[in-house]
Amino acid sequence: MSISFKRTLECALEAPRNIPARDLAGMLSCNDKSVVADLFAAANEVSKKCSKVLLKRALIEFSNICSRDCYYCGIRKSSPLINRYHMTIEELLKVSEEAKEEGFTAIALQGGEIESEANTAFVEEFLSRVDIPEITLSLGEQTTDVYKRWKDAAKGKLLRYLLRIETSSTELFSKIHPPEASFNKRLGAIRKLKSLDYITGSGVMIGLPGQAIDDLANDIVFFGDEKLDMVGMGPYIPCDSTPLQAPTFSSQERLELSLKMIALTRLYLWDVNIVSSTALEVLSSGARDIALRVGANVIMPNFTPNKYRLEYQLYPGKQQIK
Template sequence: MTGIVEKLYNTGDLSDGELKALIGTDDTETAELLRRYADETRQKSYGKKVFLRGLIEISSFCKNDCLYCGIRRSNKDADRYRLSREDILSCCENGYGLGFRTFVMQGGEDSFFTDDFLCGVISEIKEKYPDCAVTLSLGERSYESFRRLREAGADRYLLRHEAASEELYRKLHPVEMSLENRKECLFSLKELGYQVGAGFMVGAPFQNTEHIIADLRFLQELQPQMIGIGPFIPHHNTPFAGENGGTLELTLRLLGILRLMFPKVLLPATTALGTIAPNGRELGLKTGCNVVMPNLSPVKVRKKYDLYDNKICTGEEAAECRGCLQRRIESAGYEIASERGDCIK
């Protein structure tokens, strides 16, 4: 198995059969070699820098009914909220003072947030903080909407494809959603000049190794600047409440594989990874990750942005969150970079 890791390190690609063997192995020697090569590869491009993204969760309303998500429209017990323009700008002001140079506006697909509203907020953020990047993660929108948001100053867009296999996508999403449209949105975002992020859940219900290989092949086709993966974590008010979650071991293995397949990509150590293991994010950083996304949202709404159960950091003020992460990052042997942290071309 170490020969497969060596080949991936040297060439950046494997056959489907080799990928299947590597994804499926539980050999500890292979895991350590993969981790070491992934860390070495990220350091060639980014050194020990870890980029902070200030996460602002602007709305827990969502028109979609994805079977895995706690803010799905069918969840009548969800505690819904929306941030105002003033709330969002206050989060940015707070975050800028704490050294954040990227702000990520994330939310459910909420029609309240029109292009006019978002363009106004984006323009104001870019005017006040010209050295900062604005990232959006607001789901599927029209080409015209993506164009307007880009022209207003949005730099990046995160849109996980969730499952590149049509068969698996259908099992995770309601009938009115389509993988074809999801992919079309991602290619539109690239065409419009966004730095684009895609990604998938690890250990989602019904997912098998062939589905994961399909995800990796789609990412090779898309060539995004950012790839976000994290373990599936069940939410108690969804149809998947009783399903098993994704494992730390498989998530780390895939992070290492992604770093070797995409040496210059921006790869976050996600909150979900930190939720399933106390040192999950540190282990992610040691396995090729170079981004963390502390929460800048007002504490009063953090528990309401309830995508999955037991989410960490819902009670911390932004300064606490940043301080805690800085200590964790430094303890893992890395350093926070107070810069935009764009993907190296």
């Protein structure tokens, strides 16, 4: 291993946020097998040092109705290829109960982004009735009032919110979203959640068309600057029905970059929860388990009922994975 990579890893093991962005980019670009092996081993060492344990959250995709049109997403509002569904409160409570019976103490509720009183009240009612100690919401940008209402409704439960920024590059953000999407508004929503004491997470896609290695290195710095409690990221997988197509990197490159991103995020942030995403498994069977050995510590098994799962296809191949 070159002296500079060795020194980068030694510094990273001394303290959090002890890797400059240019060295993060250098590690991401490096394909030397022994360097990558040392990177993964160092990330695993930090996980142990921070006593990170495996956390399991039962994922329930309760609705694929979305008001947005993100260029990469299979359930975007313009997608002609899916049937729209919305689970009832009783269905949602039943699935949550099933997760609890299987030993889960945490669920993650995910759906398209809808800003309406009906949606707010639905989630509010669910949060006040569900009997499970920890809940993660991933329901997009909402007003402060809505975030407050959900927080109040979940009183006595631990509430997390995952709002992915998808890229910390404002330029790239504007290329993968329609003009009405605003990077600053999304960032403002992440900060709003933090100020309301949500346990807040965000994340990015890896291998987007036009994405540079420097963008990914800056994403890791962004996670630190925003003091996130959790990070959920995964490889970009093109979806036939969307305008965004050819990824910048091959499947193998996106897989390797994703694992390096996980390892470097662990090395940069130390005590943070990092999701091992389903998208990794789509690129390579067993990749989710590898991610858990190189810095990730959260898995989200899919509890969405089978009759709905096929219609929640953010990207191809997702629905086959439990």
